[in-house]
Amino acid sequence: MAIANALAFLLYLCSSVILIRRFVQKDPTSVNASIPVGILIIMALLFHATDIFFTMKNAGGWELGLFTTFSLTTWLMALIALLVGMRLPNAHPGIIVYPLVAMSLMLKVELPSPEPPSLAEPALEWHVLLSLAAYSFFMLAAIQAIILAIQEKQLHQRHINGLLRKLPPLQTMERALFQLLTSGFILLTLGLITGLMFVDDLFAQHLVHKTVLSIIAWCVFASLLWGRVRYGWRGQTAVKWTLAGFVVLLLAYMGSKFVLEYLMS
Structure with a gap:
């Protein structure tokens, strides 16, 4: 679980750097970053989902702690940002979203909930x-x-x-x-x-x-x-x-x- 979290964290940050670099370049057409970013984000989403899965498994069901919930929310945001970025590559929301997702993964590890609530009704x-x-x-x-x-x-x-x-x-x-x-x-x-x-x-x-x-x-x-x-x-x-x-x-x-x-x- 910790390895999946760390890998997802690094992949999101790498994607952010690529997107920011592409955005600030005078000639963005000189570097086609859409394919590598897409691959990196798909891998990040998979590792991120793995981290969420094992968190839920270890909790014996739905773990609804603050930062676990935030991590799940940002996973959905990263997925939406990937889809929107395919349509609007010049205004890829991942420039802002992916660093936020990486932060959620860090907070989940550094600030675990004291007594995380679980889902009472399936x-x-x-x-x-x-x-x-x-x-x-x-x-x-x-x-x-x-x-x-x-x-x-x-x-x-x-x-x-x-x-x-x-x-x-x-x-x-x-x-x-x-x-x-x-x-x-x-x-x-x-x-x-x-x-x-x-x-x-x-x-x-x-x-x-x-x-x-x-x-x-x-x-x-x-x-x-x-x-x-x-x-x-x-x-x-x-x-x-x-x-x-x-x-x-x-x-x-x-x-x-x-x-x-x-x-x-």
Whole structure:
């Protein structure tokens, strides 16, 4: 398990270096990094999945510690980033995502949960997977929103530096943002439905904050998507709503787990 974790960590970092080097080059066409990065990331995903598998096996089932959950979330992010990068090689999200994934692997080893919770009801597996997948999409959407905000600000100031010129047009970046938001919203909706089906006592199961904050986040993203369709919301409005919804969701998932596992244990 430790070997798989270390190999995945190194592969993610190597991929990040290749992508950053390719992005900052004056002539990116001189080096075709798509194939080696693709191979490296596929290998990293396999080793990362192996680490997750043995973690679950050693725990005798689903181990839902904070950084184990974060590791699983970032695995999904790395997979999504690989697929998005194939379509948008000039704005490969792996430049930001892969270092984040590597960090999650390091945190998982260095800061293990004191008493990691396990899955009480096997049927909740679908709820966990849907929720983590939704969180992955929204985290990518938050990263996309920050890049979009910087790109739009420099465009309005008519001062776009050389690196930002390499990004796709603003409309393409904005379209990608709402694709991520739509996918995440659908998964979050399904995650909330499957989760509420198995809730017996919100207080006894320590689910009050998580449930309330998740519903608030759902309302924020629903309002944003509705505003996009009804009023054509875009630009800074979309960025602010995206980041607000993500912060609420971050508090719901990671914030509540951190409090329960590290502050109240």
